[in-house]
Amino acid sequence: MSGTLNKVMLIGHLGDEVKMHYFDGGGSIGRFPIATNESYTNKQTGERVTNTDWHNIVVRNKAAEICEKYLSKGDKIYVEGRLKNRQWQGEDGNTRYSTEVQVQEFTFLSTKKESMANAQTNAQPQQTQVQKPAATNEIPQATPTEEDDLPF
Amino acid sequence: MSGTLNKVMLIGHLGDEVKMHYFDGGGSIGRFPIATNESYTNKQTGERVTNTDWHNIVVRNKAAEICEKYLSKGDKIYVEGRLKNRQWQGEDGNTRYSTEVQVQEFTFLSTKKESMANAQTNAQPQQTQVQKPAATNEIPQATPTEEDDLPF
Amino acid sequence: MSGTLNKVMLIGHLGDEVKMHYFDGGGSIGRFPIATNESYTNKQTGERVTNTDWHNIVVRNKAAEICEKYLSKGDKIYVEGRLKNRQWQGEDGNTRYSTEVQVQEFTFLSTKKESMANAQTNAQPQQTQVQKPAATNEIPQATPTEEDDLPF
Amino acid sequence: MSGTLNKVMLIGHLGDEVKMHYFDGGGSIGRFPIATNESYTNKQTGERVTNTDWHNIVVRNKAAEICEKYLSKGDKIYVEGRLKNRQWQGEDGNTRYSTEVQVQEFTFLSTKKESMANAQTNAQPQQTQVQKPAATNEIPQATPTEEDDLPF
DNA sequence: TTTT
DNA sequence: TTTT
Numbered sequence: 001m002s003g004t005l006n007k008v009m010l011i012g013h014l015g016d017e018v019k020m021h022y023f024d025g026g027g028s029i030g031r032f033p034i035a036t037n038e039s040y041t042n043k044q045t046g047e048r049v050t051n052t053d054w055h056n057i058v059v060r061n062k063a064a065e066i067c068e069k070y071l072s073k074g075d076k077i078y079v080e081g082r083l084k085n086r087q088w089q090g091e092d093g094n095t096r097y098s099t100e101v102q103v104q105e106f107t108f109l110s111t112k113k114e115s116m117a118n119a120q121t122n123a124q125p126q127q128t129q130v131q132k133p134a135a136t137n138e139i140p141q142a143t144p145t146e147e148d149d150l151p152f
Numbered sequence: 153m154s155g156t157l158n159k160v161m162l163i164g165h166l167g168d169e170v171k172m173h174y175f176d177g178g179g180s181i182g183r184f185p186i187a188t189n190e191s192y193t194n195k196q197t198g199e200r201v202t203n204t205d206w207h208n209i210v211v212r213n214k215a216a217e218i219c220e221k222y223l224s225k226g227d228k229i230y231v232e233g234r235l236k237n238r239q240w241q242g243e244d245g246n247t248r249y250s251t252e253v254q255v256q257e258f259t260f261l262s263t264k265k266e267s268m269a270n271a272q273t274n275a276q277p278q279q280t281q282v283q284k285p286a287a288t289n290e291i292p293q294a295t296p297t298e299e300d301d302l303p304f
Numbered sequence: 305m306s307g308t309l310n311k312v313m314l315i316g317h318l319g320d321e322v323k324m325h326y327f328d329g330g331g332s333i334g335r336f337p338i339a340t341n342e343s344y345t346n347k348q349t350g351e352r353v354t355n356t357d358w359h360n361i362v363v364r365n366k367a368a369e370i371c372e373k374y375l376s377k378g379d380k381i382y383v384e385g386r387l388k389n390r391q392w393q394g395e396d397g398n399t400r401y402s403t404e405v406q407v408q409e410f411t412f413l414s415t416k417k418e419s420m421a422n423a424q425t426n427a428q429p430q431q432t433q434v435q436k437p438a439a440t441n442e443i444p445q446a447t448p449t450e451e452d453d454l455p456f
Numbered sequence: 457m458s459g460t461l462n463k464v465m466l467i468g469h470l471g472d473e474v475k476m477h478y479f480d481g482g483g484s485i486g487r488f489p490i491a492t493n494e495s496y497t498n499k500q501t502g503e504r505v506t507n508t509d510w511h512n513i514v515v516r517n518k519a520a521e522i523c524e525k526y527l528s529k530g531d532k533i534y535v536e537g538r539l540k541n542r543q544w545q546g547e548d549g550n551t552r553y554s555t556e557v558q559v560q561e562f563t564f565l566s567t568k569k570e571s572m573a574n575a576q577t578n579a580q581p582q583q584t585q586v587q588k589p590a591a592t593n594e595i596p597q598a599t600p601t602e603e604d605d606l607p608f
Numbered sequence: 609t610t611t612t
Numbered sequence: 613t614t615t616t
Contacts, residue, residue, distance in 0.1 A: 003228075003563050004164045005534060006188040006205060007465075008235065009313065011157035011382065011411065015613035035614040036158040038234070053158060053237055054613070074614060076155075078315065078461060082190070083160065083235075083251075085205055099235075099251035107315065107459050109380075109413060155411050155615075157382060161311075161465065163534060163563065228565075230309060230467060259307050259467065261532075261565060307532070308468045310492040310509060312539065315461035319609035339610040340462040342538070357462060357541055358609075378610060380459075386494070387464065387539075387555075389509055403539075403555035459611075 006082040008101050010055055011109065012036040014075050018059075018068040030064030032057050034077065056100045058084075063103060069113070076109040158234040160253050162207055163261065164188040166227050170211075170220040182216030184209050186229065208252045210236075215255060221265070228261040310386040312405050314359055315413065316340040318379050322363075322372040334368030336361050338381065362388075363407045371410070373417070380413040462538040464557050466511055467565065468492040470531050474515075474524040486520030488513050490533065514540075515559045523562070525569070532565040 012034035022028045034057055039050040057079055059067050071077065081103040090096045164186035174180045186209055191202040209231055211219050223229065233255040242248045316338035326332045338361055343354040361383055363371050375381065385407040394400045468490035478484045490513055495506040513535055515523050527533065537559040546552045 002189050002191060003565060004188040004190075005162055005230070005563060006164075006190065007161045007536075009157060009159045009161075009463075010235075011155070011413075013156075013614035015615095033613060036156040036235075037615070038156075038158065039616095050616090052614075053235060055158075055235060076615080078157070080463075083162075083188075083205060083207060094246075098249070107461060109315075109459060155413060157411060159313075159384075163565075232311075259309060261307060261467075306493050306495060308492040308494075309466055309534070310468075310494065310511075311465045313461060313463045313465075314539075315459070317460075317610035319611095337609060340460040340539075341611070342460075342462065354612095356610075357539060359462075359539060380611080382461070387466075387492075387509060387511060398550075402553070 007080070008083055009078070009080045010034060010036055010057075010101065011076065011078045012055065014071055014073050014077065015054065017073050018064070018071055020064060020068050027061055028064050029061075030059045030067050032067070032071070034079070056098060057081075057103060058100045059103045059106070063106070067106070070108060070111045072112040075111050078107040078109055079103050080105040159232070160235055161230070161232045162186060162188055162209075162253065163228065163230045164207065166223055166225050166229065167206060169225050170216070170223055172216060172220050179213055180216050181213075182211045182219050184219070184223070186231070208250060209233075209255060210252045211255045211258070215258070219258070222260060222263045224264040227263050230259040230261055231255050232257040311384070312387055313382070313384045314338060314340055314361075314405065315380065315382045316359065318375055318377050318381065319358065321377050322368070322375055324368060324372050331365055332368050333365075334363045334371050336371070336375070338383070360402060360404045361385075361407060362404045363410070367407060367410070374412060374415045376416040379415050382411040382413055383407050384409040463536070464539055465534070465536045466490060466492055466513075466557065467532065467534045468511065470527055470529050470533065471510060473529050474520070474527055476520060476524050483517055484520050485517075486515045486523050488523070488527070490535070512554060512556045513537075513559060514556045515562070519559060519562070526564060526567045528568040531567050534563040534565055535559050536561040 015033040015035050018030045018032045020028060020030050033054050035052050035054055037050060037052050039048060041047070042049050058081075079101060081101045084100045084102045086098050086100055088096055088098075167185040167187050170182045170184045172180060172182050185206050187204050187206055189202055189204050191200060193199070194201050210233075231253060233253045236252045236254045238250050238252055240248055240250075319337040319339050322334045322336045324332060324334050337358050340357050340359065341354060342357075343352060345351070346353050362385075383405060385405045388404045388406045390402050390404055392400055392402075471489040471491050474486045474488045476484060476486050489510050491508050491510055493506055493508050495504060497503070498505050514537075535557060537557045540556045540558045542554050542556055544552055544554075
């Protein structure tokens with residue numbers, strides 16, 4: 001299997017707060033919607049049309065906690081991840097389907113909560129290296145550190 | 153409006169043939185599913201897990217016709233486009249939701265139907281420039297031609 | 305040929321103003337550098353390292369004019385395009401090489417020059433549809449309009 | 457720092473074999489060129505033009521070893537990574553500059569060396585999880601395993 | 609040469 | 613439900 005690619009990249013605004021869910025084993029998951037817009041001119045009528053698309057964003061563990069801590073409704077974010085189909089039982093017993101974006105990387109493009117402008121991080125726990133944001137308000141960084149300090 | 157980004161990039165295999173739908177005005181739309189795989193090792197059990205995700209691909213007009221002409225079930229394709237939420241009435245009267253990928257660009261990575269290796273094109277009619285594939289079996293190309301033959 | 309993909313996506317800050325160059329035929333080209341940063345913790349020394357990469361951005365025609373009009377040094381922008389190797393004669397007669405990003409799409413993420421927050425446009429002239437920004441300070445939009453007002 | 461994005465995605469063919477370089481500490485680096493093509497019709501002359509762009513690809517450690525093992529000149533590959541400017545002393549004492557793509561993820565789209573169809577992996581050592589390809593000729597997989605087997 |  |  002494989003030789004496949006599943007990649008989504010979005011820049012949009014949060015339509016709601018980050019909703020956290022904590023698991024017994026210590027894991028956590030955060031969910032929030034983001035909106036992207038497209039607009040174009042209808043060629044027949046000449047009028048300007050704007051459409052909004054809503055995306056279900058899912059972050060996990062440390063990344064989820066960072067998002068909850070710094071993001072608010074209305075904030076702008078870049079997220080990168082993979083499309084995932086999820087299937088669940090509705091309250092009426094019917095099977096429901098939804099498509100989610102499971103975040104692998106993200107970058108805050110605006111945040112209301114703190115005076116730190118941006119954060120860039122990575123959803124993999126081992127990469128996020130979340131040290132408590134220091135007094136300097138520096139945000140945990142986590143570029144995938146392929147760097148290994150080799151001399152070339 | 154805007155300042156947003158809505159981009160999806162997939163490499164996967166067609167799970168079915170391209171289904172065409174033609175409109176009165178001359179437009180057309182093609183739909184087909186593609187599968188992407190991810191696999192990883194479950195850390196608890198140590199076993200290899202493989203998941204398949206299915207994506208609803210939508211192409212229009214010339215691009216749709218090219219896809220129908222050259223793609224078959226099982227073929228591998230790269231598609232790039234935008235995520236779009238669609239909402240429709242199910243046969244039971246209930247509102248159903250699905251997420252589609254509206255294709256902006258694509259590249260054939262394998263095709264069963266013809267001995268032409270690859271096609272790269274672009275979903276916008278004005279860019280696709282579909283000239284009938286010549287005897288050489290060359291496939292209509294359409295890189296967004298920002299090229300304009302200016303002398304620099 | 306083809307079946308290939310050449311795509312670059314950058315979010316960064318302008319290191320200088322947009323430099324325009326106009327051609328006789330009416331075409332134009334704009335160039336500007338943008339900086340991206342990565343930072344990581346050196347595992348040996350434990351110290352925080354930050355690197356900056358500079359990218360040579362090239363926009364053409366209408367897109368170039370929009371960039372010149374609204375962008376200033378320090379502004380943040382998203383650009384999407386293709387990598388292009390360019391080769392030219394240095395003043396000393398030697399051949400020089402550089403790599404450029406030829407822009408296909410861009411989105412302003414911050415602009416100093418005007419009170420309009422964002423612009424999203426597309427480098428292809430036929431798509432940019434640049435109508436003079438109206439008094440409302442609305443910025444010319446140009447989502448690739450695959451939309452064609454067909455009834456589905 | 458940050459709030460920036462530096463991403464390159466390429467599908468192309470190897471123009472040469474993977475050249476390995478091993479470091480004392482056990483690290484390694486592999487380099488190879490890949491070609492992407494674009495073609496378009498010159499509007500003035502009506503003739504078909506094809507351009508090839510060459511990209512300097514850099515992979516490290518386990519990922520480099522996998523590439524060396526399975527890739528040959530002519531093979532097709534998807535690579536994803538970041539643009540990096542490198543500066544070095546030419547043999548004539550002059551400073552030379554080049555732009556490289558430092559690979560973060562890759563997927564084999566065709567390989568001559570083995571009858572295994574595809575490999576998808578990830579450049580970070582901790583993610584690549586290179587177990588020797590088994591008798592089944594399965595290639596080491598390494599989707600960034602944000603999966604953590606939590607019950608939701 | 610940007611930004612935090 | 614966001615944003616301009």
